[in-house]
Amino acid sequence: MTLEKTPLAGCVLIQPHVFKDQRGSFFESFNQQKFAQLYGKSVHFVQDNQSISSYGTLRGLHFQQGEYAQAKLVRVISGKVLDVVVDVRKDSPSFGQHHSVELSGENNLQIFIPKGFAHGFVGLSEKVIFEYKCDAYYQPSAEAGIRFDDPDLNIDWKIPSEDMILSAKDQKLPLFNQLEL
Structure with missing residues (x-):
């Protein structure tokens, strides 16, 4: 695996080494020892989550606060x-900044x-199977979020707004400047 820094402090892209042959492909999706060696510190994941979404489904922007904050x-x-x-x-140093990247199978x-x-x-294909690991358990009372269309963040989601499918809860999230951090 290789790590590439993003413009956001501590946030990195990981490219696993993929082995391909006539049978298909194989890669380690996570190796604790290699990650700690490359990143400089280890993380202990305690929960795996998976979602299935369709084109235009936008999930976010979510995070957990306080002692229940999660690395993913x-x-x-x-x-x-x-x-x-x-x-x-x-x-x-990168407070209030965002970074986007296309992830795919x-x-x-x-x-x-x-x-x-x-x-x-946001789903860019007809169907998406998305997986993530968390280093802390989900706690509903620590849940927080930012509205996807926050004017200060000005995120380009790469699809027309009329194609977006959002939960009622995500549509009511506060703007970035309304967060109590």
Whole structure:
């Protein structure tokens, strides 16, 4: 695996080494020892989540606060998404900045999102199977988020707004400047 820094402090892209032959392909989707060696510190994941979405489904921007903050390792098993992370750490040099990357079942890219980031994605293919690991358990009382169409963040989701499918809860999330961090 190789790690590539993003413009957001601590957030990295991971490219696993994919082995292909006449049978198909194989890769390690995560190796704790290699990650710690490349990243400089380890992470202990305790929960895996999977979602299935269709084109235009936008999930986010979500994060957990306080002692329940979560670091995540996200990837697409099948299909394609635009994955977006927003740094919500007040003491970070990249506070309030966002980064987006296309993740797909074909490029096998993953993104490691440290604690203190909001995260979301939108389906760019007909069907998406999305998986992510978390280093803390989900706690409903610690749930927070930012509206996907926040004018200060000005995120280009790469699809027309009329094609977006959002939950009622995501449509009511606060703007970035309304967050209580």
